[in-house]
Amino acid sequence: MRRFFAAALCAVLACGLTACGQGGEQSADFYAMDTTMNVTAYGKGAKNAVGEAQTEVDRLESLLSRTRTDSVVSRLNAGTGDRAVGMEVWGLLSAAEKYSIATNGAFDITIAPVVSAWGFTTDHYQVPDQSELDELLANVGSVHIHLGEESIVTLDDGTQIDLGGIAKGYASDCVEAILAKDGVESAKVALGGNIYVRGSKPDGTAWRVGVQDPENSDGFVGILSLTDAFAVTSGGYQRYFEQNGKRYHHIIDPATGYPAESGLTSVTVVAPGNEEGTISDPGHGTMCDAFSTALFVMGEEKAVEFWRSGAYSFQMVLVTQDGRVLVTDGLKDKFEQEDGSGYAYETISRSPS
Amino acid sequence: MPMKRSPEVRPKPADALVALAVLALAAALALSAWGGGRSGGLTAVISVNGQVTETVNLSRLSGPEVRELNANGYTLHVRLSSDGAEVIDSTCPNQVCVHTGHISRAGQSIVCLPARISVTLSGGAENGVDAVLG
Amino acid sequence: MKLTTKQLTLCAVLTALALALSYVENFLPLSLAVPLPGVKLGLANIVTVFALYALGIGQAFLILIARCTLGALFAGNLNALLFSLLGGLSAMAVMALLSRSKRLSIYGVSVGGAAAHNCGQVAAAVLTLGNTAPLYYLPLLLGVSLFTGALTGFAAGLLFRALEHTSLMKA
Numbered sequence: 092m093r094r095f096f097a098a099a100l101c102a103v104l105a106c107g108l109t110a111c112g113q114g115g116e117q118s119a120d121f122y123a124m125d126t127t128m129n130v131t132a133y134g135k136g137a138k139n140a141v142g143e144a145q146t147e148v149d150r151l152e153s154l155l156s157r158t159r160t161d162s163v164v165s166r167l168n169a170g171t172g173d174r175a176v177g178m179e180v181w182g183l184l185s186a187a188e189k190y191s192i193a194t195n196g197a198f199d200i201t202i203a204p205v206v207s208a209w210g211f212t213t214d215h216y217q218v219p220d221q222s223e224l225d226e227l228l229a230n231v232g233s234v235h236i237h238l239g240e241e242s243i244v245t246l247d248d249g250t251q252i253d254l255g256g257i258a259k260g261y262a263s264d265c266v267e268a269i270l271a272k273d274g275v276e277s278a279k280v281a282l283g284g285n286i287y288v289r290g291s292k293p294d295g296t297a298w299r300v301g302v303q304d305p306e307n308s309d310g311f312v313g314i315l316s317l318t319d320a321f322a323v324t325s326g327g328y329q330r331y332f333e334q335n336g337k338r339y340h341h342i343i344d345p346a347t348g349y350p351a352e353s354g355l356t357s358v359t360v361v362a363p364g365n366e367e368g369t370i371s372d373p374g375h376g377t378m379c380d381a382f383s384t385a386l387f388v389m390g391e392e393k394a395v396e397f398w399r400s401g402a403y404s405f406q407m408v409l410v411t412q413d414g415r416v417l418v419t420d421g422l423k424d425k426f427e428q429e430d431g432s433g434y435a436y437e438t439i440s441r442s443p444s
Numbered sequence: 445m446p447m448k449r450s451p452e453v454r455p456k457p458a459d460a461l462v463a464l465a466v467l468a469l470a471a472a473l474a475l476s477a478w479g480g481g482r483s484g485g486l487t488a489v490i491s492v493n494g495q496v497t498e499t500v501n502l503s504r505l506s507g508p509e510v511r512e513l514n515a516n517g518y519t520l521h522v523r524l525s526s527d528g529a530e531v532i533d534s535t536c537p538n539q540v541c542v543h544t545g546h547i548s549r550a551g552q553s554i555v556c557l558p559a560r561i562s563v564t565l566s567g568g569a570e571n572g573v574d575a576v577l578g
Numbered sequence: 579m580k581l582t583t584k585q586l587t588l589c590a591v592l593t594a595l596a597l598a599l600s601y602v603e604n605f606l607p608l609s610l611a612v613p614l615p616g617v618k619l620g621l622a623n624i625v626t627v628f629a630l631y632a633l634g635i636g637q638a639f640l641i642l643i644a645r646c647t648l649g650a651l652f653a654g655n656l657n658a659l660l661f662s663l664l665g666g667l668s669a670m671a672v673m674a675l676l677s678r679s680k681r682l683s684i685y686g687v688s689v690g691g692a693a694a695h696n697c698g699q700v701a702a703a704v705l706t707l708g709n710t711a712p713l714y715y716l717p718l719l720l721g722v723s724l725f726t727g728a729l730t731g732f733a734a735g736l737l738f739r740a741l742e743h744t745s746l747m748k749a
Contacts, residue, residue, distance in 0.1 A: 116707050120494045127555050127562055214537035214558075279574055286575050293707070301551055303578030308545025309528065314573055324578035329543050357578055449631050450742070452683035453735035459686035462676065463724055466693040470720035473713065 116293075117141045123148045124156070124259055126283030130266065133293045136273035143273070144266045148282070151262050154180065157203065157253045158212075168203075168251045173243045181242040183254060183261060186373040190257075190381040191233040193402060197393075198385035199345040201231045203253035209350075211341045216332035218339065224348035231345055259285040260380025261373055263321060267365060285380055286322045289364065297425075304432060305356035305410055312357075312416045312434055313408070314427040319364035321376045325383035326357030326410075344388050353390030358383050359408040361422060378403065391417070395439055410434070485567040486550065488529050490522075493560045502526050502565075518559035529554065529563050551576045579636045588633070589641050596625035596645040597652070600662075612722055614715050620726050623691050624734045626670050627677075627684065631738070635674050642666045661702040668698030684738070688731030692723035 117137035120129050123145075130144045156162045160169075167174050176184070190198045203212075204227045210216040219227075230249035237245040246252065254261075259282045270278050270289050278289040279298060288298040297316040304310040305328040315322065327340025327350060344351040360383045362375035382405060386394040391409060398407060398419060406421040416434045418426050420441065428436050490498040492515045500509075508525035510532065520534040520541065528548030531541040534556055541556035550572035553564035566572075581589065599621035608617050622645065629638035646666055650659035672694035676687045696719040703712035 120491065122494060122557070122560055125557060127553075127557070281575050284578060286577055288575070292574065298575070299573040301549065301573035301576045303552075303576055305578070308530075309548040311549065311573070311576075315577075322577055326578055328578075329540050330538065331543065332539075359577055449677070451627075451631050451677065451687065451735075451738060452680075453738055454683055455685045456681060456683040458679070458681035459683055459689070462682065462686040462690050466689060466720050466724060469693070470717040473720070474717035 119145050121145055121148075123152050124262065124283065125158075125255075126259070127281075128283065129281045130278070131280070132270060132275045132278040132289075134274075134276055136275045137278070140270050140273040140275045140278070143269045144280070147265050147269060148262050151258065151265065155183075155254045155258045155261075157255065164252060164254055167244060167246065171248075173239065173245050175242050176244050178242055181238065181244065183257065183373060183377070184236060184244060184252075185238055186377060187254070187257060187381070188233045188236065188238065190378070190385065194382070194385040194389060194397065195393075196232065196345050197388040198256065198381045199231060199233065200252045200254060200256060201233065201235055201250050202343050202345045203251045204249075205231065205343050205345075205348050206253070206341070209339065209341075209343065210332075211330070216334070216339070218334055219348075228345075228348050231348075256384050257373075257377050257380045259283050260321075260323060260377040263287040263376035263380075264365060264374035267374070267376065271367060284324050285376065287364070287376060288317050288320055288322075291318045302359050302408055302410075303357070304429075304434075307432070310432055311429050312410055312432055313418075313429050313436075315359075315361065315408075315422065316425045316427065317361070320361055321364065321374075321379045322359060322361045323376075323379040323383040324357055324359040325387045327351075327387075328356060342384060342387055351388040353388060354412050355387055355390060355394075355409055356412055357410045358387040358394070360386065360405050361407065362405040375405075379405065382407075398439070399441060401441075486526070486528070486548075486565060487567040488524055489564045489566060491562045491564070500524055502528070513559070513561050515559045515561050518556065518561075520556055520559060520561055522554075522563055528565065531556070531563075534559070549573065549576075579640075581637070585633065585637065589629075589637055589644075592625050592629055593641050593644045593648070596622040596641065597649055599624065600645070600649055608722075608726075612718075614718055614722070617719060617722055618726075620669075620692055620695055620723075620730060621733070622666070623669055623673075623688065623695060624730045624737065626666065627673055627688055627691060627730070627734045628737055630670065630673055630677055632741075635670075638670060638674075642670055657706065660706065661699050664698035664702040665695040666698070668701075669695040683731075684735050685728055685731040688734060689724055689727030692727030692730065693720055696720060696723050 116131060116133055118131040119141045128148060130141050132140050153159060154163050157164055159165060163176050163180050167176060187200045206212060208219040208223060208227060235247040235250040263280060263282050263285045266280050267287055276290045277293050280287040286300055291297055297318050300315045300317055300322055301311040302313050304312045305326050325342060327342050331338050331340035340350045342351050360379040362379050365374040391411060394409060406419045409417040414434055416436050417439050419439045423438055486502045488500045488502055489496055502524060503526055505526050508523055511522045511524060513520045513522060518536045521532045523530055523532050528546055530546035531554055534541050536556050536558040541554050544554045547554055547565055550565050550567055551574060553562055555562040603619045603621045606619060608619055626638060626642060629641050646659060646662040649662060650656055669691040673687050673691040676682055676690045700712045700716045
């Protein structure tokens with residue numbers, strides 16, 4: 092009798108241990124790529140995945156950072172002539188060029204020196220002279236990046252690149268691959284403002300992702316219910332400086348060299364998770380990151396036109412300066428409007444009404 | 445073997461006591477877990493360099509409190525109250541934490557990158573979100 | 579604990595019955611009527627309460643352990659084991675205590691058991707998730723347990739009445 096109860100007690104205790112590795116929540120908070128990051132995963136494989144994700148993000152930062160002098164990007168910027176950048180960076184530059192062309196230059200990784208001229212890289216803000224801007228703008232444009240064979244890249248003199256506009260998006264694609272490899276079925280990843288949710292929450296409901304109201308820090312314009320999706324938001328309402336009563340934010344329009352004034356206060360781009368086994372093109376996370384910036388610069392009309400063209404498959408939420416929230420019809424059922432937000436909500440459909 | 449004991453299969457008055465006890469337990473839990481008012485249980489989690497340094501149950505605050513946070517060479521003043529948190533001032537160069545404004549919803553957070561300080565809200569009403577975009 | 583062959587067989591049959599009841603109650607999704615995570619009828623508690631009275635706590639405990647372990651193995655989900663064990667053990671402990679009182683009928687005992695079962699499962703959820711979020715559901719689950727407990731009490735009562743005078747319960 093005693094032996095039986097002793098054995099039963101061991102069994103019960105052992106079950107407590109299985110819960111540790113098996114079904115628990117594993118989470119890591121860390122700073123990387125100039126922002127806060129959080130990776131939270133559930134179920135078996137979660138512990139490994141979270142650790143590997145953090146390692147991977149650190150690896151990407153060493154590779155892509157413009158501020159680390161020994162990164163591949165920094166050496167490309169510093170050097171003259173051809174440089175071999177490796178398949179991964181070459182692939183990213185190739186995707187960036189594709190996005191740049193598709194958005195007529197609204198997305199542009201060569202805008203870096205202009206962003207620096209405004210002081211956004213050093214946090215010493217200033218409004219640059221027009222003559223300084225003109226000089227810098229001459230080196231801006233995807234035409235100044237030459238992608239050669241064998242991952243060789245050449246930059247024209249004076250052209251500098253900054254992958255900050257897609258690095259976090261690309262990192263979220265890489266983290267997704269790690270979660271898939273480790274068999275994680277439920278996870279939530281926030282790399283700065285780049286969100287990726289995998290599967291549903293452990294209780295089976297969809298992940299609820301709030302979209303910040305640019306005009307009211309306490310509120311949301313709405314809540315997205317997402318499963319297996321990437322979502323990225325761009326807006327100028329947090330990172331800006333004020334001079335002589337005017338506000339200058341950090342999203343520079345490559346055409347003018349000035350902060351974009353397109354009538355939009357925030358753009359959110361949503362796309363489904365990548366299909367397993369496709370690593371040829373950088374994934375949807377990279378795409379959402381690039382497009383959220385590009386569409387902000389492009390403004391409502393061009394953004395809607397771009398979405399309707401169907402060249403790329405994604406959904407979006409646009410918040411306009413004149414108080415409207417536009418949601419593409421693919422998100423209609425997944426977007427919960429926020430009562431009392433004061434916005435007028437509209438749905439954008441495929442064919443113009 | 446004969447049945448060890450035989451239960452009463454017809455309900456008895458004392459059963460109501462069990463039901464009442466369960467309801468009382470439910471009520472007690474509801475009060476403590478759900479808190480009083482809309483923002484019951486709203487909690488602010490303060491982290492420095494990725495490590496949680498303090499957790500403040502905002503619904504239990506009697507009045508607004510100002511915390512001075514120092515890290516990595518920067519000083520922030522954070523006002524905590526029963527309806528949320530905001531950074532009043534900061535010595536950091538980009539002032540993003542101040543520009544973020546007042547937050548009151550679970551899932552929202554204010555981050556000062558140069559200081560590596562973050563204030564995140566959690567708990568609160570059932571209508572919370574799991575992540576915030578923007 | 580030495581069991582006669584008859585007792586052993588009875589335990590085995592009751593274990594199978596409890597497993598079958600747990601399986602069947604998935605087809606009666608209470609979560610459609612009551613949208614709470616983890617809400618269910620708890621039909622397997624019928625077996626636990628029956629075994630408590632008819633066979634005593636030792637054998638009731640055996641049946642519970644066997645039912646939970648086999649259930650988790652069949653479902654291929656070891657994580658579920660923590661939930662069903664904490665729920666089942668809490669229910670049994672409370673019902674064992676309550677059944678000692680002569681002033682309570684099987685209804686009182688079952689309601690107590692259902693409430694304890696929910697507490698045990700929420701405790702398992704808190705341990706698994708590492709935060710106290712599941713506690714938000716407990717007050718509502720406890721309210722539901724008044725009904726599910728009464729239901730299982732009624733069913734167990736029927737079982738007792740049917741078997742009372744049969745040879746099954748004689749030595």
